[in-house]
Amino acid sequence: MTSNSAPAADYAGVPLPEVQILTNRLLNADTVERVLNALDVIPGIRQINMTGESIPRNINSGPAKGLPNNHTEHKVIHVGGREVELRYLVGGFYIELEVEDEEELDARLEEIKAACNENIEHGYTLQVGRYSKYKPTLHDYRSA
Amino acid sequence: MVAYKRQFYPGSSVPARNRQRYMNPKVKLKKLRDVAMDDVVRIMGHRNPGEDYKSIHPPIEEGKEPDCPIRKLVVPIEGAKHGDRVRYIQFTDSVYFAPISPYQRAWMYLSRYRGVDTGTLSGRQIIEVRERDLEVMAKEMIDNETFDPALTGIRGATVHGHACRLDEHGLMFDGWQRYVWDDEKKEVVYVKDQVAIPLDRRISVGKPAAMSDLKKRTTIFRADGVDMRDDKEVTMYGLRIHKLRTLGGYQPWKVKGE
Numbered sequence: 001m002t003s004n005s006a007p008a009a010d011y012a013g014v015p016l017p018e019v020q021i022l023t024n025r026l027l028n029a030d031t032v033e034r035v036l037n038a039l040d041v042i043p044g045i046r047q048i049n050m051t052g053e054s055i056p057r058n059i060n061s062g063p064a065k066g067l068p069n070n071h072t073e074h075k076v077i078h079v080g081g082r083e084v085e086l087r088y089l090v091g092g093f094y095i096e097l098e099v100e101d102e103e104e105l106d107a108r109l110e111e112i113k114a115a116c117n118e119n120i121e122h123g124y125t126l127q128v129g130r131y132s133k134y135k136p137t138l139h140d141y142r143s144a
Numbered sequence: 145m146v147a148y149k150r151q152f153y154p155g156s157s158v159p160a161r162n163r164q165r166y167m168n169p170k171v172k173l174k175k176l177r178d179v180a181m182d183d184v185v186r187i188m189g190h191r192n193p194g195e196d197y198k199s200i201h202p203p204i205e206e207g208k209e210p211d212c213p214i215r216k217l218v219v220p221i222e223g224a225k226h227g228d229r230v231r232y233i234q235f236t237d238s239v240y241f242a243p244i245s246p247y248q249r250a251w252m253y254l255s256r257y258r259g260v261d262t263g264t265l266s267g268r269q270i271i272e273v274r275e276r277d278l279e280v281m282a283k284e285m286i287d288n289e290t291f292d293p294a295l296t297g298i299r300g301a302t303v304h305g306h307a308c309r310l311d312e313h314g315l316m317f318d319g320w321q322r323y324v325w326d327d328e329k330k331e332v333v334y335v336k337d338q339v340a341i342p343l344d345r346r347i348s349v350g351k352p353a354a355m356s357d358l359k360k361r362t363t364i365f366r367a368d369g370v371d372m373r374d375d376k377e378v379t380m381y382g383l384r385i386h387k388l389r390t391l392g393g394y395q396p397w398k399v400k401g402e
Contacts, residue, residue, distance in 0.1 A: 026311045053308050053317050062301035064340045071321045089317060091309055122312065 015130045016046065017105055019095040019112055025122040026052060026089040033077040038115035039095065040080040044108050046096040049132065052088035094131055152255070155378040157370045162363045163248055166290060167255045173288040177350040184283045187298055187347060189337035190231040190275060197275050199227035221259040223274020230261075233282045234270040234338065236297040236306050238316040241358040241369060244290040248363045252290070257281060267306030268299065286349065289361060293332035294352030297322065300338035314352060323349070 027035070032050070039045060055074040059067045076083050095112060099105045109128065116124055153163040165171045182193035191197070202208055204225050209215055237245045244252070246269035253262045253271055260281075261272040273281060285291060286298070294315045297305065305317035313325040315332065320340040326333045326348070334347040353361070365372035373379055391399050 024309065025314075026309050026317055028312050031312065053305075053319065055319050055321075059320060059340050060302070062339045064336075067341070069320060069340075070342075071319070072324065073321075089311060 015134050017097050017099065017128050018131050019093075019097065019109065020127045020129065020131050021093040021095070021112075021116060021124050023091050023120055023122065023124045026091045027120070028089075029073045029075050029077055029086050031119060031121075032086060032090045033079065034119045035093070035116065036077070036079040036084075038119055039093075039112065042108060042111045042115065044098050044104070046098045048096075049094040050088065050090045051092040051094070052090040054088055055086075057087075096132075153251075153378075154381040155375040157365075157375040157378070158360060159363050159365050159370050160375055160378055162244075162361060163251070166244060166248060166252045166363065169256045173284075173290065175287050176289055176291075177287055179283065179286050179347070179349055181279065181283055183347045184286060185279060186343055186345075187286075187334055187337050188231070188233055188279070188282060189300075189339060189341060190229075197223075197226065197228050200229050201227040203227055221274060221277050223277040224259060226274075226276065228274040228276055230272050231275045231278050232270050232272045232300070233278060233285075233298065234268055234300050234303065235285070235291075236268045236299045236303040236316070238295040238297075238305070238310070239267075239307050239364065239366075240295060240310055240316075241355065241362045241364055241366070242295040242306075242316075243292050243353075243358065243361045244296075244363050249290070265303075268303040291349075292353050292358065293323070293349045295358070298334070298338045302340070 036048065039048060055071045056069055057074065059065055059069055073089055074086060076085050078084075097105065097108050099108060105128070109126075113126065116126070150168075151164070152167040153160055155161075155163075166173070185191065185193045204220055204227070235246075235249065237243075237249070239245075246264050246267065249269040249271075250262050250264045253260050253269075257273070259273060259277060263270045263272075271278070271281070290296075294310070294313075297303070297316055297318055299318070299320075299322065302320055304319060308317035310316060313327075315323070315325055320336065322336040322338070322340055323332050323334045325331075329348070331348045331351050334343060334349060336342050359369055362369065365375075365378075372382075388399060388402060
């Protein structure tokens with residue numbers, strides 16, 4: 001999930017490393033806010049995408065269709081002074097890093113791990129790789 | 145012919161034993177909580193507490209039934225006697241060691257109750273019964289050991305969540321948040337009925353069980369719990385059915401001595 005207020009980052013054109021963090025539990029909105037604010041101060045982070053389970057704003061089917069859902073975790077959080085509307089119960093982060101070499105990557109990873117260890121109570125798995133597209137492919141050139 | 149004693153389910157591992165217990169109608173299941181009948185009625189949302197049961201046909205005692213040998217043979221359940229509507233309750237069971245899972249619910253329902261229609265899906269199990277019988281069964285099923293406040297959901301529609309990770313309080317995910325965590329009492333509280341219409345009062349269904357307790361109560365085989373392959377008899381039973389139906393399908397002459 002990307003923030004509504006920010007434009008999507010342009011393609012870097014090169015496969016910058018991405019850190020995949022999958023949490024063992026789905027996180028409350030407050031925890032996501034704390035994690036993001038802890039990550040926000042780390043230099044070299046190009047963008048953060050989040051994923052999780054969708055929380056609809058309104059009840060989307062059944063006899064209660066159309067009623068407000070009033071889910072306590074569907075709310076606006078504040079990250080680095082900006083408002084981000086959470087529409088998911090977040091369970092994963094994809095952090096794209098702009099680094100020059102492996103040494104710098106390792107340094108950033110340590111900082112990211114420290115931020116996560118402090119804020120994610122029930123643990124997580126962390127991997128480095130490339131999990132999203134970084135350059136246009138055939139799909140991007142097809143006609144509508 | 146040898147008189148066999150009904151085994152219900154093969155195996156001697158913890159999940160296998162639990163399956164046998166839940167299915168055996170002679171075993172009285174432990175009552176772990178007491179949710180008031182009126183609250184059960186509210187959570188199901190088919191009628192208001194105290195309201196009369198709506199009927200779809202006149203009471204059987206009025207004698208307007210056609211002359212039918214089967215109708216004479218079968219003793220009607222209470223709801224059928226009164227001509228009640230058929231209503232439902234649907235449970236969602238988490239894969240994280242919920243006390244029971246949908247398929248065993250079907251086995252249990254059919255083994256323990258009369259006059260029910262049940263349907264199994266991957267994460268949920270619906271049971272349809274005449275209304276007044278349903279209420280009695282629903283209360284039993286919410287009160288007894290097959291229910292866990294955190295890992296069993298009462299969800300009439302949009303059941304998504306049984307295979308999702310739990311949330312930070314250990315509750316199964318529900319996009320409609322029919323139940324919330326009460327941090328003061330450390331209990332699970334229903335705030336919406338099973339189709340997510342807000343309730344006019346909060347209904348507590350008690351404290352979730354500890355994971356160590358759930359692992360003793362569950363019917364779920366899992367690699368990080370009891371692996372199905374570690375229970376020889378269960379494995380052989382699965383393999384035997386697989387072999388017989390495969391052979392029966394395309395080389396039935398090879399099925400010998402069964």
